Amino acid sequence: MEQNYEKSLKRLEEIVSLLEAGGQPLEKTLELFSEGTALLSACSKYLDNAEQKITSLLGDKND
Numbered sequence: 001m002e003q004n005y006e007k008s009l010k011r012l013e014e015i016v017s018l019l020e021a022g023g024q025p026l027e028k029t030l031e032l033f034s035e036g037t038a039l040l041s042a043c044s045k046y047l048d049n050a051e052q053k054i055t056s057l058l059g060d061k062n063d
Helices: 005-021 026-062
Strands: none
Touching: 005 026
């Protein structure tokens, strides 16, 4: 299930809020943390790809 950047970022923000609020059982906290790290990685890759595309487009215009 591939999510777009905006949906992934929104879910990541929800997870951060839940973790900051506390009160979750340890198992749920670990599940949320695991999901959050996966989403963070996906968002980072998405942004890296976007940066490469922009750099490529700008490079094409400068040639």
